[in-house]
Amino acid sequence: MxxxxxxxxxxxxxxxxxxxxxxxxxxxxxxxxxxxxxxxxxxxxxxxxxxxxxxxxxxxxxxxxxxxxxxxxxxxxxxxxxxxxxxxxxxxxxxxxxxxxxxxxxxxxxxxxxxxxxxxxxxxxxxxxxxxxPSAVPLICIAGAAWFVLTTMRSNHGMHDAMTRDRQAAQAADRAKSRFLAQISHELRTPLNAILGLGHAELAASITPERRERLELIVASARSLGVMLDDILDLSAIEEGRTPIRPAPADPAAEIRSVAALYRPFFEGAGLTLTLNLAADLPPRAGFDAQRLRQCLTNLLSNALKHTRSGGVSVSAQRDLAGLLSIEVADSGPGVALDEAEAIFEPFRQGKTAVAGTGLGLSISRALARAMGGDLRLIQRPRGACFRLTLRLDPLPRAIAAPDTPPRAERLHFGGARVLIVDDIATNRLVARAHLVLYGLRCEEAADGETALARIAADPPDLVLLDMAMPGMDGAETLRRIRALPPPANRIRVVAMTADATLATRSQHGLAQGGLDGCLTKPLLPEAVGRLLAEQLSPLP
Structure with missing residues (x-):
């Protein structure tokens, strides 16, 4: 221009x-x-x-x-x-x-x-x-203009220079924050892996209904914590205005029941009721982000629990006229004033009856609902507060709509195939073993890359689960040395077992280029373990 x-x-x-x-x-x-x-x-x-x-x-x-x-x-x-x-x-x-x-x-x-x-x-x-x-006047004007422009140039340059330094400092701080969050996420996944992995193992072995119910709540809580860790990894994307939504086949009614079951003990402990009303027309399977739905419902139920002193809360779900999943969470608390109906959805804003909290739950839930093709609104009622959460449900083809149950130990058996678990943390090895023995696998362990290489060279196993963040010889170097071994040891299947979610999202082609045959993300989930074993090993009929 x-x-x-x-x-x-x-x-x-x-x-x-x-x-x-x-x-x-x-x-x-x-x-x-x-x-x-x-x-x-x-x-x-x-x-x-x-x-x-x-x-x-x-x-x-x-x-x-x-x-x-x-x-x-x-x-x-x-x-x-x-x-x-x-x-x-x-x-x-x-x-x-x-x-x-x-x-x-x-x-x-x-x-x-x-x-x-x-x-x-x-x-x-x-x-x-x-x-x-006379030429003096034009020359004086030129001199005055030149001096003014020179001063302005230096001032503007100083401003731009300061902005550049501030931007560089902010970028450095953002990189440091990202490294810190990634490291914290990695460290937290180790104890979470133990809670979730051993909880699933005990749940599979439990036979009494009361014990199963308690274990299911522990596992559900650990899964929620895993969702929070995933949110930490998505923080940079969220700050840039990109809300990561990952639709997948799921049962909306089952997801709503799981959140209600998680909060029912808290309501009962406070002397409140939690009523669940699910319409019969809810689809058994649909495409949506189940984690984000649970996050929104968790925020709404937590909010209702904090503001309700007597009575209770009801959760109703149905399909609305537009085909959206509509969930209403209504409580018997003091309600929300009309002039605060929109203000409460702003970040760090709470109503006049505010209690302990950051004031972010409703704003985050509304952003997630809109990213999922719906919305979150306050519905005025004569008594209490009622929030209506809507989101789009994508229909699934008949082939996909079949129940996607995770592989279970009683359905898959691998006839004593040998798996080498390589991880420097004993807890992680114990959790992996607890998952694998349910499928009839024989497990061996190695606490470092050197030990793993010696065992593979002496007697190659059928599968190697390899931690990628070990001290000393890390997973990448161990993998490189495995592929450098003489046949047949260099052709064994190696699966990364890592807390790095970015590695888990790489395509199969990218994993193959790096010498890996697959990836398991910590914390280990039974459905993920079963799916991977079915891909890497041949189950017995």
Whole structure:
């Protein structure tokens, strides 16, 4: 746009100057701009000083051509031509003081070139065209304008420099925060892996209903904590305004019941009731993000529990007229004032009856609901507060709509196949063993890469579960050395067992390129373990 406007200035100059003069100046100016911009791409002034000096020269040429036309217009007898010349010089000085000031040497080069040509134009008029005309006033004006522009350039450059330093500091702090969150997430997954893995193992072995119910609540709580850890990894995306939604086949009614079962003991402990009303028309399977649905319901039930002192809470779910899943959470608390109906959805905003909390639950739940094709609204009722959560349910093909039950130990058996578990943390090895023995697998353990390599070389197992974040020889180096062993040891199947969720999201092609045959993410889930074993090993009929 600036080049187009500059060419327009040269066209206007043909009104007072011979046509060929603005044409030649325009060609030289445009060529200098083009060459300068090309040379500035990926330019490192410290390593390419000659190329950098050429860019300064191109700026001097372009500014010289532009100001030369203004100087020629200044020689014209028409007062309009002199006004045009003054305006052109003013415009280029403003451009130098604003855009060019980001890089001060470029701005100074253009400023000095403009100043020299402007002074030359005034002196030429004074001593050649009009020797009797006073020249002091124009020179004083030029000097004043030059000083003002120079001061402005330095001020703007200082502002840009400070903004750059602040941005770099903020980026460094953001990188440090991301590393901290990733490390914390990795460390928290170790105890969570033990709780969730051993909880699933005990749940599979439990036969009494009371014991199974308690274990199911423990496992559900551990899964919720795993969702929070996943949210930590998604933090950067959320801060950028991108809410990660991962639709998958699930049973909406079962997800609602699981959240209600998790909160029912808390309501009963507070002397409150929790009523669940699910319509019969809810689909048994549909495509939606079950984790995000549970997160929204958790926020709503937690909010209702904090604000209800007597009575109870009812959760109703049905399909609305638009085909959306509609869930209403109504409590018998004090309710929400009409003037606060929208304010409570703002971050860090709480109503007049606020209790302990951050004030983020409703705002996060509304953002998630809208990202899932629905919304979260407050429905006015005569008594208490009622929140209506809606989200889109994607229909599934018949082949996918079948129940996606995880592989279970009694359905899959691998006839005593050998699995080597390589992890420096004994708890993780114990959890992996607890999952694997349910499938009839024989487990061996190694606490480091060196031990694993020795066992693989001596007697290759059928499958290796390899932790990727071990001290000393890490998983990547261990894998490289496994693939360097002589046959058949180098062809054994190796599956990463890691807390790095980014590795787990890589495509199968990307895993194969790295020498891996698959990936298990900590905390280990029984459905994920069973699915992977079915892919990597051949179960007995």
């Amino acid at each position: 600036r080049v187009i406007l500059t060419l327009l200035v040269y066209v206007i100059g043909t009104s007072y100057l011979p046509f060929w003069i603005p044409l030649v100046l325009a060609v030289i100016d445009t060529a200098a701009e083009y060459i300068g911009l090309r040379l500035m791409r990926e330019l490192d002034p410290a390593r390419q000083p000659g190329r950098y000096l050429v860019t300064l020269g191109m700026i001097a040429v372009a500014e010289g051509c532009y100001t030369a036309q203004a100087g020629l217009l200044w020689q014209h007898d028409s007062p309009y031509a002199k006004a045009l010349a003054t305006g052109l010089v003013t415009l280029t000085l403003l451009q130098l003081a604003s855009v060019r000031a980001i890089h001060l040497p470029h701005a100074m080069t253009g400023w000095l070139t403009t100043l020299v040509f402007a002074i030359a134009a005034v002196l030429v008029e004074a001593f050649i065209d009009s020797p009797d005309a």
